Amino acid sequence: MTGAGVVHNRRPPRLNHKKSRAGCQRCKARRVKCDEVKPACGGCSRHQVPCVYLKHEVSKTASAEDSLSPHAISQDQPQPKLPINQVLTPPTNNDPITSDDILDLPESRQRRLLELRLWHNYVTVCATPFHAAAPKTVLIEIWNNHLPHIAMRHDNLLYTIYSFSATRLLRDSPDDIELINAQRVYLSLALREQRKAVIQFYTQAEEADSLCFTSIMMTMNAFGSLQERNRNPYKPPIDMLRLGIGACAVYEEALKGARKFPSSKIVTFIENQPFFVSIPRMFDEEHRGPFLGILGPKNAQGVYEDSELWNPEVREAYECTLSYIGTMYTAVLDGETLHQMCTRIAAFALYVPKKFVDMVEELRPRALVMLAHFFSIATKGSAHWWVGQTPMREVQGLRRIVPQEWQRHMRWPLVMSGLEPV
Template sequence: RPPRLNHKKSRAGCQRCKARRVKCDEVKPACGGCNRHNVPCVYLKTEASKTASAENSLSPHATISPDQPQPKVAISQSRQRRLLELRLWHNYVTVLATPFHAAAPKTVLIEIWNNHLPHIAMRHDNLLYTIYAFSATNLLRDSPDDMELLTAQRVYLSLALREQRKAVIQFYTQAEEADSLCFTSIMMTMNAFGALQERNRNPYKPPTDMLRLGIGACAVYEEALKGARRFPSSKIVTFVENQPFYVSIPRMFDEEHRGPFLGILGPKNAQGVYEDSELWNLEAREAYECTLSYIGTMYTAVLDGESLHQMCTRIAAFALYVPKKFVDMVEELRPRALVILAHFFSIATKGSAHWWVGQTPMREVQGLRRIVPQEWQRHMRWPL
C-alpha cells in the first residue's frame, strides 16, 4: 500500500463547492465551478467577520464547519429568521410529515408523528432543529443553489447536534427528554440519507459519513430508549412496540437471515473455517456476518410484501445498527465490504417512493460497481 500523504482540506472554498463536497479552486470573485454552472458564488468572510455574522443573522456567512466538534452558534431573532423557520416548519407539516403518516400502518403511529412529535419539538430544540434541517434537505431537491437553504441545512444540523449533546445529560429527568433524543436520532439518519441525493459521485467514494453519523446516533438512541422505558407516558416506547421491525431487533442478527448471501463470504473448509484469510479475523468476520444478517431481514421483508413505511424504517435504521468495524472496512475500500454495501442499497430501492430515499440507492450501487475490483464483479450481478 503506498504511503498516505498528509492532506489538509481547504477551508476557504466557496459555499456551493462546500455544500457539493467538491474541490474549489478558490478563484475570486467567482470560482471555476460556479462560473461553469453559471450560478452565484459566495465565499465565507474572514474569520473575525464570519464569527460576527454567525452571531448576528442567519446568512450564507453563518455556515458552521462540520469539523467543529462544539459549534458555537447564536442566531439572533430577526424577520429573516422567522420567515425561514416558518417556511421550513410549513414544508415539514404539509409536505414531509403528511405522506409519511399516510404510509404508517397503525393509527397510533399516525398519532405520534402527526400530533406528539411536533409538540415535543416545540419544547426540545434538538428535535426542532433536526426538523428544520430535514425540511431544508427536502427543499434543496428543487432548489439546489438556494444559498439560504444551503446555509439553513448546515446551520440547523450543527445546532441540532449541539442540542442533542446537551439533552443526553438531561434525559434521565423526564420522559419527553428521552423521546426527543430518540426521535432526533431517527430523523437525523433519515436526513443523512436524504442528503446523499445530490452528492458528488465523481470520483466515487462510499457514503461513510452517513454511516458514521448513524453509529453515533445509535449509541444515543439505545441508551435513551432504556431510560424511556421507566416512563409509561413515553411516546418512543409506544412507537417501538407498535412496529414489527423494532420488536424483531433481538433476533435480527441471527445466522438464518444471511442465508441468501452466504456466497459473499465464500466457502468453508472441512473444519468449518472460511477459506478466505480475511475472515479469520474475528472482528471482521462478525461485522460482515451481522451486516449480511441485517440485509437478509430486509430481503425477507421485501418477499413478505412489507409496507413501504416499514421498509423505509429498515432503510433508515441500517446506519443505526451496522457495526462500526464494517464501516471501517468500507472506508478502507475492502471489496467484500463494498459488495455487501451494494446489496443493502439494491434492496433499499424498494423505498424509492419516499423522497428521502429517492434514486439514491441505485446511484450508490452504480458508483460502487465502478470501484469494486474485477475479481469481485460477479458478486455485483445481484445488486444490479
C-alpha cells in the first residue's frame, strides 16, 4: 500500500521545450518532444516501435480546468466548505498529465479492458496485505468491501484506485506504456475529481468518506511511485511531501463533517487503529528523546546553541518532525504490526509540518538528516509492495547530499537501513 530494481531508462530527464499538444502516446509517456510526423513520428521510427496518436481535446480540457478554478466560481453557486486551493497539489513523481497535456479517454473496448484489469488487480492484489495484517476484521471489511463500493459512486476515489493499481502493476512491467499512461492519466483525473468533490462537499457521510480515503490513498500512491524515480543526481522527494500537505488539508476538514454521521466508514476506520487514536499526543516532547542530538545542545538558559533554532517556526517544525519520527521508532521497538507501521509511513506526508518540507527543499542539512531518519525507520515496512526498497534508496541518496560536517548524524539511519554494520 518488494519492488523491482530501478529502471533508469524509463524516466528520462525533462527537456526544455514547449509541450507537444498533439504528440504520440509514447513520446508523451517518455516526456520528450514529439515531431508529430504521421503515421510514425521520428522518435518511434528511430526506435522501431509502434507509433500511436490519441485524440486530444486540449481546448475543452483547459476550459474544464478553468471552470474548476476558485476564481471561476459564480457568486450564485454554493461556496465550497473546504480550502480548494489546498487540493491543487503539485505533481507527484509519477507526473500526472498537466491541463494542456491530458489524454482524452473516450469510451472504448480498450479502455474497458484496461479499467477491468486495474480494478481486478486492486481487489485481488493491492488490498491483499490487509487480509492477514489488519488487527481487526472491521478494517478488512472497510478496505475490501466498503471502500470499493464508495469508489463506484465517487470518481475521485475510483480514479485514485486505478492509478494506485497501475503503480503496483508497473512493479512487474516497468516498461509497459499503457500502464505508464494509466498511472499518470488516472492520477490527473483523480486530482480533478477531488477538486470537484471539495467544491460540492456538503458534509454528507459518503462524500466525506470518499474525500478522506482518496487523500489517504493518494499519499500511498505518491510513496509507491518513488520506487523507480531517477535518483542521479539525487533530489529529495519534495513533490510527495507537498502532496501530503494538500491531502491533509482536505482530509482533516472532511473528517470534521464525517464525525457527524454514525455510518461514516472513515470514522470507523480511524477509531480502530492505534495510530489515529494516538494523534493528539503524537507531537509531545517525550517522543523526540532518542534523537535530541540532531537538535544539538542547549545553554544554561535552556536555549539551543545553534542559531538556526532561534527562529520559533523553524524550531517547532524540527521538533514536531522529530516527535513523529520518535513515535515511529517506538512502534518498531514495541513490535507493532506491519499494517500499522505502514499506516505511520503513509501518514508522515500528511502530518509533517509545511515549514519542514520547505527546509528540505532548501537542502538544510538538519532537515535532510531528519528525513534520512524517517526513511531508515520506514525500511521496516518494506514487505508492503508500495513501500518496497524505496526507503533504503532514499537514505542512500540523502547520504550523498548531506554535507560532510553532518555525516556523523547519518550513521544511525545507515545502520537502521542495513546499509552499514552495527
